[in-house]
Amino acid sequence: MKVILIIGDGISDRPTRVLNGKTPLQVAETPSIDAIARRGICGIVDPISPGIPPGSDTALLALLGYNPLQTYTGRGAFEALGGGLEVRESDVSFRGNFATVNDELTVVDRRAGRIMRGGEALAEALNGVKLEGFPEVNVIVKHTVEHRLALVLRGLNLSRMVSDSDPHQENLPIQTVHPLDASSEASRTACIVNAVSKRFHEILTNHSINAARRENGLLPANAVLLRGAGTLPQVKPIIEKYGVQALVVAAGPMYRGICRSVGFDVIDVPGATGTVGTDTVAKAKAAVENLPGYDYVLIHVKGGDNASHDGDAEQKVRMVEKIDALVKHILDNVDVESVFIAFTADHTTSLELRKHVGDPVPLAIMGPGVRADSVEKYSEIDCAQGGLGRIRGVDLTPILMDLAGNSKKFGA
Numbered sequence: 490m491k492v493i494l495i496i497g498d499g500i501s502d503r504p505t506r507v508l509n510g511k512t513p514l515q516v517a518e519t520p521s522i523d524a525i526a527r528r529g530i531c532g533i534v535d536p537i538s539p540g541i542p543p544g545s546d547t548a549l550l551a552l553l554g555y556n557p558l559q560t561y562t563g564r565g566a567f568e569a570l571g572g573g574l575e576v577r578e579s580d581v582s583f584r585g586n587f588a589t590v591n592d593e594l595t596v597v598d599r600r601a602g603r604i605m606r607g608g609e610a611l612a613e614a615l616n617g618v619k620l621e622g623f624p625e626v627n628v629i630v631k632h633t634v635e636h637r638l639a640l641v642l643r644g645l646n647l648s649r650m651v652s653d654s655d656p657h658q659e660n661l662p663i664q665t666v667h668p669l670d671a672s673s674e675a676s677r678t679a680c681i682v683n684a685v686s687k688r689f690h691e692i693l694t695n696h697s698i699n700a701a702r703r704e705n706g707l708l709p710a711n712a713v714l715l716r717g718a719g720t721l722p723q724v725k726p727i728i729e730k731y732g733v734q735a736l737v738v739a740a741g742p743m744y745r746g747i748c749r750s751v752g753f754d755v756i757d758v759p760g761a762t763g764t765v766g767t768d769t770v771a772k773a774k775a776a777v778e779n780l781p782g783y784d785y786v787l788i789h790v791k792g793g794d795n796a797s798h799d800g801d802a803e804q805k806v807r808m809v810e811k812i813d814a815l816v817k818h819i820l821d822n823v824d825v826e827s828v829f830i831a832f833t834a835d836h837t838t839s840l841e842l843r844k845h846v847g848d849p850v851p852l853a854i855m856g857p858g859v860r861a862d863s864v865e866k867y868s869e870i871d872c873a874q875g876g877l878g879r880i881r882g883v884d885l886t887p888i889l890m891d892l893a894g895n896s897k898k899f900g901a
């Protein structure tokens with residue numbers, strides 16, 4: 490038996506004034522998602538713990554069965570893995586932005602004008618640079634999307650316990666990185682990151698792409714702001730836990746990286762962008778086409794969360810309806826007698842507050858032998874009446890694996 494899990498990032502919400510006190514899931518026309526609720530069992534899920542607003546990274550780890558309170562080791566390694574870099578156990582990785590700084594190293598634009606042509610060439614100029622005082626440290630850089638890059642530091646005695654060089658707002662200087670614990674590894678790593686920042690600034694300032702950008706009236710991408718130092722989580726891959734071959738269909742580098750870090754294969758889908766413009770049906774097609782080779786397929790769709798952060802209710806409703814088209818393609822094209830289909834969100838993102846909040850998210854699971862309940866519609870309010878009751882995010886994958894016959898008995 491196989492499992493398809495569909496996660497709509499941040500689609501869960503609170504009652505919203507501009508939607509006449511309803512949630513986007515209540516307002517959207519979602520006949521296919523509702524069909525999962527009607528034919529299956531429903532519930533609500535605390536992604537981490539009641540009242541804790543989850544990050545997308547910790548929430549996804551939990552939904553895949555890995556307790557983030559025990560396994561989360563920062564975001565950097567996920568970005569690097571998801572960007573296509575190889576990451577080793579002892580590496581420390583960062584997310585980075587190309588940015589514009591003035592002569593005093595004050596940040597003028599955190600994204601160097603945001604849309605970055607030439608990002609790849611600039612990253613290539615930084616890749617492999619040697620650091621004064623730390624010749625043994627390998628500096629690995631890769632451009633990911635827009636103004637973003639991933640940095641991997643490879644060497645002995647590195648620690649992820651260091652602060653960000655990114656001031657997280659403009660008109661502040663690039664921050665001097667400092668250690669976050671008393672270890673010698675953390676202070677050594679902080680010195681290394683500061684040396685990296687300095688060297689990157691020197692190289693970028695003199696790069697021909699930036700000379701051309703200045704000539705064309707564009708902001709030079711003359712610095713890199715680093716944040717989210719992280720190492721690979723030390724976890725048992727999903728194939729060892731459940732004996733399943735797993736695949737993820739996701740566009741955002743971080744989601745792809747998280748899944749890779751726990752043993753999922755990753756595919757590229759043309760048209761899948763990780764934004765509200767994404768082609769959701771192309772994702773569904775890719776999942777269906779690849780289903781024969783896999784036991785557990787995750788489809789992650791980002792756009793609903795973006796719409797919430799923008800406070801755009803109409804866009805969020807439209808995004809939910811686009812995800813319904815994805816679900817329709819799945820229901821129309823897989824054998825529902827041998828595939829379990831689960832639908833949920835990774836966290837609640839409030840349109841009104843434009844941020845993640847700690848409310849539970851709705852869940853629906855259909856498949857052969859599932860104890861269908863009386864819930865008829867997929868929403869935050871309806872699913873609270875379902876047969877699964879209220880569960881933790883970390884319980885979802887074990888439930889799905891047990892339904893599909895991949896779990897081991899506890900006890901004799």
Ligand code: ZN
Pocket residue numbers: 498499544545546548794835836
């Ligand atoms: Zn999310």
Ligand code: ZN
Pocket residue numbers: 499545794795798838845
């Ligand atoms: Zn978000």
